[in-house]
């Protein structure tokens with residue numbers, strides 16, 4: 602999709618209806634404020650200026666003034682949340698995430714969930730392509746792996762992608778992990794076709810609604826591999842499979858799961874290659890995050906594994922906080938140029954922050 606702007610007319614029907622109902626209440630509220638509180642509107646004026654500036658920066662337009670007024674109310678609420686989060690001190694210290702009015706600043710939490718955080722479906726059925734039930738990196742000693750690694754610096758990570766309105770994080774996550782092992786084993790960095798996964802992978806995946814990372818690996822292994830993204834580009838919606846006659850460039854033989862609830866095992870895997878993870882992506886702080894380490898300040902989230910990302914590194918920041926470096930599929934204009942750091946080895950989080958240590962997996966070349 603060419604445009605990165607979110608426009609409600611492109612959302613699903615039930616969602617549009619929900620928006621319509623909110624429009625009525627929010628726009629009424631806005632009109633009352635505009636008409637009756639002129640003398641105390643100082644803050645609102647500053648907020649309105651901030652909103653106009655943000656709209657200009659984002660190139661955001663709305664279909665009419667009612668919609669704009671409604672979006673202003675959402676922006677205002679998000680801006681208050683962002684400002685109070687950034688002003689707070691406490692857990693996390695200097696590693697605390699810094700939130701910012703990014704491109705999602707005019708979306709409510711519900712809208713954000715419906716568009717961006719529904720793409721991963723938990724799969725407890727064993728698949729037949731688990732390469733070996735013995736964890737491949739289980740015999741590696743922690744002292745044999747580097748204290749930090751960034752697969753981007755080693756050329757194993759392609760450019761950040763944007764899933765737009767197709768909730769196929771599962772496909773971006775598995776493709777990024779395959780791009781990683783492909784570059785590590787062949788030396789070639791190639792963006793692989795996520796559209797092929799969306800259109801062609803087996804029926805257990807619900808294409809743009811939700812999917813399973815392991816089923817994607819299974820498809821890649823069984824079908825002969827993924828073609829290059831440039832040969833089968835991303836469209837942001839599902840279509841018929843058009844892979845025939847195209848040349849696969851990256852193959853895998855299968856995949857493995859990282860032992861669950863074990864961030865040491867996860868680190869041993871990431872030390873060898875990028876790893877797919879499922880996690881709870883529904884967090885107001887994550888929606889608006891810029892830099893810093895998510896989870897270091899105890900930002901609330903659950904272990905509902907509704908989103909997928911790819912871990913492409915780990916390390917310790919200059920304040921001593923351990924992190925995972927994650928590649929997301931919300932565009933390079935979200936987070937830290939499309940990436941986000943999640944707190945690692947948090948003592949109170951046996952499942953990993955937001956459940957990220959529950960269902961990690963990686964392709965086997």
Ligand SMILES: *[C@@H]1O[C@H](CO)[C@@H](O)[C@H](O)[C@H]1NC(C)=O
Pocket residue numbers: 736738739740860863865866869
């Ligand atoms: C975590 O994984 C490592 C590496 O495989 C293993 O040595 C360790 O025993 C595991 N810890 C637990 C609690 O299972």
